[in-house]
Structure formats: C-alpha cells, structure tokens
Amino acid sequence: MTMKSDYTWNQINIPLLGEAAFFLDFDGTLVDIAPTPDSVKVERGLTETLQILRRLLGNALAVVTGRPIGQIDHFLPHIPYAVAGEHGGALRFSPEGPIQNGSLPSIPQRWLEEAENFAQHHEGVIVEKKNNGFVLHFRKVPELENRLHKMAEEWVGHQPDSFELQSAKMAWEIRPKGVDKGQAVYTLMEQPPFRGRKPVFIGDDITDEDGIKAAQALGGVGYRIPHDFPDSGTVRVWLKSLVEGAEK
Ligand SMILES: O=P(O)(O)OC[C@H]1O[C@H](O[C@H]2O[C@H](CO)[C@@H](O)[C@H](O)[C@H]2O)[C@H](O)[C@@H](O)[C@@H]1O
Numbered sequence: 001m002t003m004k005s006d007y008t009w010n011q012i013n014i015p016l017l018g019e020a021a022f023f024l025d026f027d028g029t030l031v032d033i034a035p036t037p038d039s040v041k042v043e044r045g046l047t048e049t050l051q052i053l054r055r056l057l058g059n060a061l062a063v064v065t066g067r068p069i070g071q072i073d074h075f076l077p078h079i080p081y082a083v084a085g086e087h088g089g090a091l092r093f094s095p096e097g098p099i100q101n102g103s104l105p106s107i108p109q110r111w112l113e114e115a116e117n118f119a120q121h122h123e124g125v126i127v128e129k130k131n132n133g134f135v136l137h138f139r140k141v142p143e144l145e146n147r148l149h150k151m152a153e154e155w156v157g158h159q160p161d162s163f164e165l166q167s168a169k170m171a172w173e174i175r176p177k178g179v180d181k182g183q184a185v186y187t188l189m190e191q192p193p194f195r196g197r198k199p200v201f202i203g204d205d206i207t208d209e210d211g212i213k214a215a216q217a218l219g220g221v222g223y224r225i226p227h228d229f230p231d232s233g234t235v236r237v238w239l240k241s242l243v244e245g246a247e248k
Contacts, residue, residue: 009238012228014221015198017246021060021220022053023185023211024080025203026067029225031075032232033169035139037067037128042075046236050079052243059193064088064181064201064211066173068130069099081193086130087166087207088184089176093191104132104176105162111155111174118151132176133163139170148172169205182210189218202235 014020024030027040030050034040054061062082063072069085069092083092091100112127112134119125124140125148136148149165152172156165166173185201188194199220201211212222229235 009229009234012223012238014200014242017053017056017242018058019198020057021062021189021194021197021199022057023062023064023084023188023199023201023215025181025201025205025208025211026063026065026072026075028169028204029202029208029232029235030063036126037071037135037137040075043236045240047076047079049236049240049243050076052247053239054079054081056243056246057193057197060197062188062194064184064203064208066135066168066207082188082191084181084184084188086132087175087179088181088187089130089132089179091184091187093188101131102179104179105159107133107163107174108155108159114151114155118148128171130175133174135168135171135173137171142170145170145172166207168207180210181207182214185211185214185218189214202229204232 031040031042059081061080062084063080064084065072066087067085069083069090072083081095089104115127115136119127122144125144126137128135128137136152138144138148149172152165152174156163156174162177163174164177166175185199189199199215199218201215201222203211204225208224212224215222225231
C-alpha cells in the first residue's frame, strides 16, 4: 500500500526520540493485512528502518502483537528489543531473555479439536493455535462468520471466568481473560530500557486501544489507523522519515 498523496502527518506529535519508547503493533500496522496469517510480507527497507529506530531510541523498541512471540522472531528477526505476544499474555523483556507466560489457563483440548474438525470440513477456515488460545479465521469464507461466532461463544460460555471471545479482523479469537496490550505497556515501561521514557503506541485494531490508553496514561501518545494514519503503508513511510530526519 502506498501513502495517500493528500496525507500529511502534522497532527502526529511524538516526544524526542532520545526520550521516547516505541510500542508498535505488527499486523495492519508494520505490515499490510494479507489473506492468511502466514502470507504477510515484511516490506523491503522496514527492517533497516526499525534497526535504526531502535538505536535512536536507545533500544526502547517493542512489538506488541496478538501473535505468539515466535512469529515476530520469524518475520522481524532480532529487530525489536522486547516483544509482547498474544495480546500481552507472553512477554520477552530483552532479545536473549526468556518468554514469560504468567499463569494463564490452557485451552480445553475439546474446543481445539472441534475447531479443527470444523475447519477440515469447511475449506477456507483457518485455525491458528496460540499457547493459551486460538483464532478462527474466516477471511476466505466470510459467510461462515456467524456460525463460527456461535461455536466460539458456546465454548467460552462454559468457562467465562477464564476465557473471552475477541472480535478480530475477519476472525474470532478465544483468549485468556484479563490480558491486554495495555498491561503489556505498563509492565514493559517498568523495566529498562523503557523506564523513564515517554511511550508512543501505534496500532490499527480494537485490541490496540488498550495500548494507546496506557501510553497516554503514562504521559506518552498513542495513534491508531485509520484515525491518525490512513494505513500501514503510511506508518512505514512515517517511520522512515523519522529515522532519516534524526540522522541528518
Ligand atoms: O496485534 P496484531 O499484531 O495486529 O495481530 C492481530 C492478529 O493478526 C493476525 O491476524 C490478522 O492478520 C492476518 C494477516 O494479515 C489476516 O490474514 C487475518 O485475517 C487478521 O485477523 C494474526 O494471525 C493473529 O494471530 C493476531 O492476533
């Protein structure tokens, strides 16, 4: 996707990079939405931009995503300093550090089997497994949205204190209750190299709202596609312009 020609980012105000900590969402923010989770493309130049940005931020660069952390290692190897995966359910504070999962409930095996059985009989449905949840993707078969919703609602209804149903982009996600991207921001901001800096959160989805609110509450800023940036392509152009401006 390309930047809209009439768009300027005058309204995007961020702290000086030397005082900021960046928290960036992945799907729909750093990369364009793709037909399947596996088929996203990391645009040429993005890794270099993020490497320079991380240096300018004194390492205070985190990716905060719904995906498991291993997928960020696959798509952006050695790029962010910290990663919050599974909407904050998994945290890795530094590149070589352990992944901390907390004590989250495990998804009942029966739910997963039923989901996989449904996917086997309905071409186009993708079941994406996570450590403490799973996603039912219906991007290729939007007509199945309501049926999948009903199934997922029923499962979660059996354990409403442990799990919740999250509406996602052309998907339904079953995830542990009580984790969110805002908590991830608060937790990371307590640790170096984030501590003492002003958080900047950029995201595109409803789950990013918690991260944006946390960044604002901590004295920083948060911006969301499409309200503040029209699309992910524009975010990438903006990031590139930031590092180029700082390096001049
Ligand atoms: O928090 P994010 O980094 O934005 O991750 C949110 C979910 O993104 C992925 O699903 C979405 O993107 C796919 C690739 O573009 C797309 O095919 C799918 O329809 C979208 O829902 C990812 O698969 C999920 O695990 C993330 O939770």
